[in-house]
Amino acid sequence: MAVEIHIPKLGMSMKEATLTEWKFNEGDKVNSGDIVLVIETDKTQWEVESPESGYLHIIVAVDNTEPVGAVVGMIAQSQEELAGLGGAAAAPAAAVSATAPAAAPSGKARAEGERVKASPVAKKMAEEKGIDLSTVNGTGPGGRITKEDVEKAITDAAAAPAKPAAAQAAASTPSAQPDGAKERNGIKIKEVIKLKGMRKAIADHMVQSLTVAAQLTAISEIEVTGLKKFRDELVAGEAQIGVRISYTDIYIKAAAKVLKEIPMVNASIIDNEIILWDDINIGVAVALEGQDVLGGGLIVPVIRNADRKSLSEISKELKATVQKARDGKLTPDDVTGGTFTITSMGGMGSGWGFGTPIINQPQSAILQPGGIMDRPVVKEGEIVIRPMMPVSFTFDHRVLDGVPSGMFLGRFAQILQNPILLV
Amino acid sequence: MAGVLKVYKLGTVEYAAAFALQEILQASRIKGDVPNILLLLEHPPTLTLAKEKDLKDILVSESVLKAKNIEVFPTDRGGNITWHGPGQIVGYPILDLNDLGKDVHQYIRNLEQVIINTLKDFSLESRRDPKHVGVWVGNDKIAAIGVRVSKWVTKHGFALNVNTDLTYFDLINPCGIVDRGVTSLKKTTGRYVDLNEVIDKIIDHFAGVFHVTVKLMDEDENRRLLNFNPCGPD
Numbered sequence: 001m002a003v004e005i006h007i008p009k010l011g012m013s014m015k016e017a018t019l020t021e022w023k024f025n026e027g028d029k030v031n032s033g034d035i036v037l038v039i040e041t042d043k044t045q046w047e048v049e050s051p052e053s054g055y056l057h058i059i060v061a062v063d064n065t066e067p068v069g070a071v072v073g074m075i076a077q078s079q080e081e082l083a084g085l086g087g088a089a090a091a092p093a094a095a096v097s098a099t100a101p102a103a104a105p106s107g108k109a110r111a112e113g114e115r116v117k118a119s120p121v122a123k124k125m126a127e128e129k130g131i132d133l134s135t136v137n138g139t140g141p142g143g144r145i146t147k148e149d150v151e152k153a154i155t156d157a158a159a160a161p162a163k164p165a166a167a168q169a170a171a172s173t174p175s176a177q178p179d180g181a182k183e184r185n186g187i188k189i190k191e192v193i194k195l196k197g198m199r200k201a202i203a204d205h206m207v208q209s210l211t212v213a214a215q216l217t218a219i220s221e222i223e224v225t226g227l228k229k230f231r232d233e234l235v236a237g238e239a240q241i242g243v244r245i246s247y248t249d250i251y252i253k254a255a256a257k258v259l260k261e262i263p264m265v266n267a268s269i270i271d272n273e274i275i276l277w278d279d280i281n282i283g284v285a286v287a288l289e290g291q292d293v294l295g296g297g298l299i300v301p302v303i304r305n306a307d308r309k310s311l312s313e314i315s316k317e318l319k320a321t322v323q324k325a326r327d328g329k330l331t332p333d334d335v336t337g338g339t340f341t342i343t344s345m346g347g348m349g350s351g352w353g354f355g356t357p358i359i360n361q362p363q364s365a366i367l368q369p370g371g372i373m374d375r376p377v378v379k380e381g382e383i384v385i386r387p388m389m390p391v392s393f394t395f396d397h398r399v400l401d402g403v404p405s406g407m408f409l410g411r412f413a414q415i416l417q418n419p420i421l422l423v
Numbered sequence: 424m425a426g427v428l429k430v431y432k433l434g435t436v437e438y439a440a441a442f443a444l445q446e447i448l449q450a451s452r453i454k455g456d457v458p459n460i461l462l463l464l465e466h467p468p469t470l471t472l473a474k475e476k477d478l479k480d481i482l483v484s485e486s487v488l489k490a491k492n493i494e495v496f497p498t499d500r501g502g503n504i505t506w507h508g509p510g511q512i513v514g515y516p517i518l519d520l521n522d523l524g525k526d527v528h529q530y531i532r533n534l535e536q537v538i539i540n541t542l543k544d545f546s547l548e549s550r551r552d553p554k555h556v557g558v559w560v561g562n563d564k565i566a567a568i569g570v571r572v573s574k575w576v577t578k579h580g581f582a583l584n585v586n587t588d589l590t591y592f593d594l595i596n597p598c599g600i601v602d603r604g605v606t607s608l609k610k611t612t613g614r615y616v617d618l619n620e621v622i623d624k625i626i627d628h629f630a631g632v633f634h635v636t637v638k639l640m641d642e643d644e645n646r647r648l649l650n651f652n653p654c655g656p657d
Contacts, residue, residue: 010572011528020474035573042528043501043556045473045571327525 002081003052005073007039007066009288009327010046017041018065019072024056027082030075037073050075057085069297202298209361214397217356218405222413224372224389230419234311241312248284249315251342251369253422254415256280256306259340261411264404265395266339268362274399280307283338283360286322299325300360302338311422341366354392364399367412368392389416426458426522428635430626431645432619433464438471438496438507441515444648445578448517452576459522461629462515463622466507468493470595473569477504480596487594500579502556502569504595510586510607512621516629520575523633527572531556533632534581538566540628541583541621547611555600558583563606564597585609585621 007017017039024030030050037048050056052075060072076082183189195203209215227250234245259266263276283300301321303314324330341360352375357368370390377386391412395405415421433441441464451457470493472478480503481488481495488495507513520530535551538558542549542565549558549565558566566583584607592605609615630637640648 011526011530013528038499040501042531043569044527044531045499045501046527047571047573049574323525 002057002074002076002085003054004071005037005048005051005075007068007070007072008046008048008329009068010041010044012326014041014068016065016067017046019060019062020045021062022056022058022073026056026058028056030054030056052077055079055082057082199297205361206358209358212361213359215359215394216397217392217394218402218409219354219390219392220409220413222389222391222416223377223386224416225387226418227389227416228372228387243312243315243319245311245315246318247369247372248342248344249311249318250416250419250422251367252282252284252303252306252314252318253309253311254412254419255340255342255367256282256309257415257422258408258411260307262404262408264400265365265408267364267399268339269364269396269398270362277339279305279337279339281337281339282306283335283341283363284318285341285343285360286325288326299330299335300338300341301325301330301334302336304337339363343368344370352388352390354390357392357394359394359396365393365395365405365408368394426635427638428459428461428518428630428633429457429638429640430461430463430629431640431648432622433462433645433649435467435509436464436649438466438469438494438498440649441466441513442496442498445515445517449573449576449578452517452519453574457517459519459635460517461626462517463625464513464515465509465511465618466513468506468508468591470495470504470506471498471500472496472504473498473500473502480504481594482596483594491594493591493594498579500569500571502567503597503600505567505569505582505597506591506595507582508587508591510584510588510609510618512583512585512618512625513580514583514625514629515580516577518577518633520572520577525575527570530577531568531570534568534570535566536632537625537628538581538583540632541624542608544624545608545612545616545621547608555603560606560611563604563611564600565606565608565611567597583608583621583625585618586615 010017018041020038020040022037023035030036030053032050032053034050035047036050036056039046039048054075054077057074057076058072059074060066060070066072074085076085193199227247231245231247231250234241234250238244259280259282266280267274267276269275281302281304283302285298285300288297288299301318301324303309303317303321306314309317321330321334324334338360340363341357343355343357343366352373353370355368355370357366359366368391370392372387372389374385375388376383377388378384379386391409393405393409436444441462444462448457448460448462452460468491470481470488472495475497514534516534518530520527523530532551535556535558539549539551542558542560547560549560551557552559555564556568557564558568566581568581570577570579572578584605586609587607589605589607589610597605608621626637626639629635
């Protein structure tokens, strides 16, 4: 698989960078760690290292400014893969008109928006090789694209001479671009954004989760007088502890303890088997600062064996991983292997509210603590004010029934009310 | 605390020599062989280019540059063309940002803050500009900033005009900006300030802004760094 070269996020406020220099030419062999690209942001030149050894494919030419996260090049692992990527560069919609003749020698251009008919094999092959089917000439019945047509497109793309830098710049699709059409179905368009990269990954993942699992959300409210006091003490002891413990750190520790007690919640359905995990690896959904209207997306760093870690260890690890995420330096190890997820309502305001979070597959449950607010509650016949926290818990009814789910929430609430139980 | 900062006051150093020295120090810093370092120095009259297209921002012919004994040096920092010369304090921090917040933009803001704090000690109010990196007095730039980072270790840095002969800037469009001017501490305050006095303040504020403990190197050590032979036993 080819590896993408992104514009890294080098600071909280960084939105974009300008490509200054490609240190290698298209198709050159590069080694992992070689400086392949220099970018500039805020009068700072940054050396981008190759994430892999392989052959360089340049997508965005120098002097172009791209948002953080944008894919500006690829490292192909073989010459063949590189040839396939050559096709990929011709694919983006913005360049269709310019590159269509190369990909479709008979020149039968397909009108934009016209549905592309293709055989399943052709579709799969095109997807694997990064060929945009709308640029492929179909020779099957009714213009249907066959496997042979895609093979031809791949060979043609490989045979096509390397495009000059300017054409490559045109071929790069910024993540957001003004739409030439201005309106669609009589509705005015503000902006058209390609569904790709992280946005696409999130979209696919969410739909897949809702498709495969029988999800439902239990909602509850927890009095957190004990939790607040506990956390205040931890903050006061920051100097001794060496780190500022956050509420999220405490939720991770508490959830890990409950997962240990109720193993059914720490489970996955894989191939008709319910697997109860011994490792308790808790993912924490973190919103990334955005560079466009979509925001920066979502990443879920995983705290492994959270049940065996102290609060301060959890806190330090989470802070370090979140920083890595914001710097775009996460490794696959940081975000895979989760057995349970905690997400927060942070992005939706700190007030009182519930969500119905979607399970991070193939896990069986996700917990969403809400914001803490002072609210009137009835205690022993009196209306009193207490800090209250809403909490949502989505579980997969294929694995869990109401009783273990209720037990999970009940025990979680009990620990937050009496954090001494954490010890 | 992010540890020790070795500060070298090097006097006047040729651009090429300072450039090579930074290369070596940056590589050593990446390997962890040296602590964080700040080089403070002056250059003889030199124009430095950050990009090929900066050549168009030189407004005079090559013969004029020759006659004035000005070197032109292509370099690899961020930013655009600028001028270095006597009366200007140049600072080259070789810092590992891994220990200093790991945020490139914050690093630039911190460099600006060091200059702003320093100028305040000389009763000069300066500011950032939302669009243009550097430190500004009114619409005139008093300090330029340009940096390069490799594996989170910095080189290049800032240039603060103290008693600079500003007519040199007439030879170029500084930083490619055409509608702004340049200024110096002397021009804005009307008094001549000894460079060493300003350098001492920069060191103080650098320590404050970056939370580092300064270790000021003595003359011997400064000389040894300048004569540093990468192949030697030092």
